[in-house]
Amino acid sequence: MSELKKAKPENTLGRKRDHTLDTRILEAAIEILAELGFDGMTMDMVAARTKSGKATLYRRWPSKAELVRDALIWMSQSSVELEHLPDTGNLRDDLLALVKPYSLEFSERKLRVLAKLGSFFSEHRKIAEEASAGIFGPWTDFNRTLMQRAIKRGEIPAQADIEMACQVIIAMTSYRSITQGQPFGRTDYAALLDHILLPGLKHQQ
Amino acid sequence: MSELKKAKPENTLGRKRDHTLDTRILEAAIEILAELGFDGMTMDMVAARTKSGKATLYRRWPSKAELVRDALIWMSQSSVELEHLPDTGNLRDDLLALVKPYSLEFSERKLRVLAKLGSFFSEHRKIAEEASAGIFGPWTDFNRTLMQRAIKRGEIPAQADIEMACQVIIAMTSYRSITQGQPFGRTDYAALLDHILLPGLKHQQ
Amino acid sequence: MSELKKAKPENTLGRKRDHTLDTRILEAAIEILAELGFDGMTMDMVAARTKSGKATLYRRWPSKAELVRDALIWMSQSSVELEHLPDTGNLRDDLLALVKPYSLEFSERKLRVLAKLGSFFSEHRKIAEEASAGIFGPWTDFNRTLMQRAIKRGEIPAQADIEMACQVIIAMTSYRSITQGQPFGRTDYAALLDHILLPGLKHQQ
Amino acid sequence: MSELKKAKPENTLGRKRDHTLDTRILEAAIEILAELGFDGMTMDMVAARTKSGKATLYRRWPSKAELVRDALIWMSQSSVELEHLPDTGNLRDDLLALVKPYSLEFSERKLRVLAKLGSFFSEHRKIAEEASAGIFGPWTDFNRTLMQRAIKRGEIPAQADIEMACQVIIAMTSYRSITQGQPFGRTDYAALLDHILLPGLKHQQ
DNA sequence: CGATAAACGAGACGGTACGTCGCGTCTTCTG
DNA sequence: CAGAAGACGCGACGTACCGTCTCGTTTATCG
Numbered sequence: 001m002s003e004l005k006k007a008k009p010e011n012t013l014g015r016k017r018d019h020t021l022d023t024r025i026l027e028a029a030i031e032i033l034a035e036l037g038f039d040g041m042t043m044d045m046v047a048a049r050t051k052s053g054k055a056t057l058y059r060r061w062p063s064k065a066e067l068v069r070d071a072l073i074w075m076s077q078s079s080v081e082l083e084h085l086p087d088t089g090n091l092r093d094d095l096l097a098l099v100k101p102y103s104l105e106f107s108e109r110k111l112r113v114l115a116k117l118g119s120f121f122s123e124h125r126k127i128a129e130e131a132s133a134g135i136f137g138p139w140t141d142f143n144r145t146l147m148q149r150a151i152k153r154g155e156i157p158a159q160a161d162i163e164m165a166c167q168v169i170i171a172m173t174s175y176r177s178i179t180q181g182q183p184f185g186r187t188d189y190a191a192l193l194d195h196i197l198l199p200g201l202k203h204q205q
Numbered sequence: 206m207s208e209l210k211k212a213k214p215e216n217t218l219g220r221k222r223d224h225t226l227d228t229r230i231l232e233a234a235i236e237i238l239a240e241l242g243f244d245g246m247t248m249d250m251v252a253a254r255t256k257s258g259k260a261t262l263y264r265r266w267p268s269k270a271e272l273v274r275d276a277l278i279w280m281s282q283s284s285v286e287l288e289h290l291p292d293t294g295n296l297r298d299d300l301l302a303l304v305k306p307y308s309l310e311f312s313e314r315k316l317r318v319l320a321k322l323g324s325f326f327s328e329h330r331k332i333a334e335e336a337s338a339g340i341f342g343p344w345t346d347f348n349r350t351l352m353q354r355a356i357k358r359g360e361i362p363a364q365a366d367i368e369m370a371c372q373v374i375i376a377m378t379s380y381r382s383i384t385q386g387q388p389f390g391r392t393d394y395a396a397l398l399d400h401i402l403l404p405g406l407k408h409q410q
Numbered sequence: 411m412s413e414l415k416k417a418k419p420e421n422t423l424g425r426k427r428d429h430t431l432d433t434r435i436l437e438a439a440i441e442i443l444a445e446l447g448f449d450g451m452t453m454d455m456v457a458a459r460t461k462s463g464k465a466t467l468y469r470r471w472p473s474k475a476e477l478v479r480d481a482l483i484w485m486s487q488s489s490v491e492l493e494h495l496p497d498t499g500n501l502r503d504d505l506l507a508l509v510k511p512y513s514l515e516f517s518e519r520k521l522r523v524l525a526k527l528g529s530f531f532s533e534h535r536k537i538a539e540e541a542s543a544g545i546f547g548p549w550t551d552f553n554r555t556l557m558q559r560a561i562k563r564g565e566i567p568a569q570a571d572i573e574m575a576c577q578v579i580i581a582m583t584s585y586r587s588i589t590q591g592q593p594f595g596r597t598d599y600a601a602l603l604d605h606i607l608l609p610g611l612k613h614q615q
Numbered sequence: 616m617s618e619l620k621k622a623k624p625e626n627t628l629g630r631k632r633d634h635t636l637d638t639r640i641l642e643a644a645i646e647i648l649a650e651l652g653f654d655g656m657t658m659d660m661v662a663a664r665t666k667s668g669k670a671t672l673y674r675r676w677p678s679k680a681e682l683v684r685d686a687l688i689w690m691s692q693s694s695v696e697l698e699h700l701p702d703t704g705n706l707r708d709d710l711l712a713l714v715k716p717y718s719l720e721f722s723e724r725k726l727r728v729l730a731k732l733g734s735f736f737s738e739h740r741k742i743a744e745e746a747s748a749g750i751f752g753p754w755t756d757f758n759r760t761l762m763q764r765a766i767k768r769g770e771i772p773a774q775a776d777i778e779m780a781c782q783v784i785i786a787m788t789s790y791r792s793i794t795q796g797q798p799f800g801r802t803d804y805a806a807l808l809d810h811i812l813l814p815g816l817k818h819q820q
Numbered sequence: 821c822g823a824t825a826a827a828c829g830a831g832a833c834g835g836t837a838c839g840t841c842g843c844g845t846c847t848t849c850t851g
Numbered sequence: 852c853a854g855a856a857g858a859c860g861c862g863a864c865g866t867a868c869c870g871t872c873t874c875g876t877t878t879a880t881c882g
Contacts, residue, residue, distance in 0.1 A: 017853070042842065053855040058844065161400035167380075168373055168401060175376035195366035196373060200405030219831030220873040226833090247863065258834040263865065424857030425847040431859095452837065463860040468839065571810035578783055578811060581790035585782075605776035606783060610815030629826025630878045636828095657868065668829040673870065 024050050029071040073134035091150040099189050136170045160201040229255050234276040281340035296355040304394050341375045365406040434460050439481040486545035501560040509599050546580045570611040639665050644686040688749035706765040714804050751785045775816040
């Protein structure tokens, strides 16, 4: 449950901050990022599109980079709402059920955003890690849980390298989206599972 | 065999371009990128370090981005010179023998460069792809060859998804270096091979 | 009464322009012009000396040339403040009394400025005319008035070519200052009056 | 008879300089100056228009400024060829006879050139003086001779300030052409003579 | 006649100023 | 006090020009 903002003293005097603006700003940022990328996006653009002012942006975020970080995290969280994990009794189907919200739903605008952000990641390494964690962290958690269940069921051996498998999933998704700019579709994902990951987990040496 | 430069008409009149300068410029760019990243690097810095002038840089490259692209490609090509592929009669050892020049040797300056260039990749998507291809393309080619040999030897089945395996290697290296900024070391690589890739290839469903 | 600036809409929103900066900038420009001339003066120098930024200069003036024009006009207007014209009852003494603030006082910095700006005048013809008018216009007006009084007193005939005489004064001053770079001193001016202008006006054919 | 060039050692070896090029270069320079002024003129333009190279220009002149100086002098001398001074037995007609080649003939392109060179004069003071001397020097010499003859004839008194009168002529011409950019026409010149100069010289106090 | 030396056209080179644009801060006025 | 608007200091970008240099070619004189 990563927090977008540390709780500020929240002054009780004067006009209150309009926190619906936060959302509108992040949304605008995402839109512009999807079109123009990090360097192409201007703080003035964001201010103009939200009919606000630059000072308002900088009152909320100390820099463009941190605004973008929060925009990314917000984007990734905004649509994923899982009440309960899939439980088909079968690791392959469990993982496939989970890929939709986490990877495939990125396919439209979100993918474009990530694809445009190579430039951003790791110019601001720490922020990129946080954004990355915000986006991929929960998915990794879920994948890990599903695999542990599979171990309990005896579907894969106990000594299977679950962490590595989770990383491969993230790495493939991230590499294809961010570095190569192509979607990592359901078919691709199924092939990864069937041809590499599942046999690998089951027959680890 | 990606070419750094399209063959220009190469006018026969006038003073010739000093093409040793090209190399010195690219080298200087890489050094600065390793220290300061894309945004931190300045065209004036590059000019100063090569005791040349900005006009000279812009005569050769139309923008900072394209200079950086060529610098990356040049960097990736400059040190890897394999006369013959390893041939240990064993896929695991072959792949491990290859990882050193391609992944681990990046650990010094090259890794730092890649790590600093998240910001750059895919701001200039096309350039990133070219640079990526220049860097990872040859390695993929070699990995593919080694796996095909393993098929011939009967070490892995013919229907093994070689392409996917190659992509996983690249993705893991790239993800760890570029997105996470940590080296993907020999031990990690061995674990990937032993726990996932090799069993996966051998027991594909 | 030439205006330095067209009245801008003067937006009522946002931070106000600091118009004291205008003056400081013009003053700095004049100082640098006096030392280094037009080509020697750099926008960065002006910005540095006023502890401002280039963008601020270009927000106020569209080019270096127009900044210099306004600096010249400002310089010419800044120090000459005559409440009442001299009135000695004698044209020669009246004119001599006026030459000090208008010509001889230029001898210090102002003359140096004009002398350094040959290079500038009429590269930007219109600007030169405006600056010239700003500098010499008022003096011509005063000279004309003094001569008209002399006509009224019967000191010189009514048909005397006053306009031509005024132009000769300006032309000699300007030529000596701008084109030749030597001051047109009080003695020279007295000689011009005694040997040419006054006898000429009095005995016109 | 001012010399454009000091006699160089004039090496006897190697290819001879094509001195017809000198003239073509100066002519091209004048054309460009008339259109674009000093700053607008580029050494590359001059080279291009004469189908020569920049090195050729710099072999002959050490800088753009000195090329322009010689271009001005060449321009002024190129059309004035007086075998014998006018001698009408009358100072007014003598002076008027001389004004045509020296002032009025400038009216077309030459005037435009001078008008565009305010920017140049006195950024390069010395050169401007030389150009000025080259252009106006001979005219002043002729005017002086004519006035001395008038003294001999008893037309004007011996103590008349001839030098000042010559300067006034130059100053008015120069001021109107260079600083104001309007021609100083024959009518204007006649008025100057009749209303100021001649009565002034005759009745000097 | 062939060697040699300089002029020539073309254009690369180092340097420096221009004018533009974005970031992050500061200031003013309005709700 | 928050918010909209926009000026401000700073510094990099990409362009243009100066004056120098280095090519390969052409033209002259000398041995």
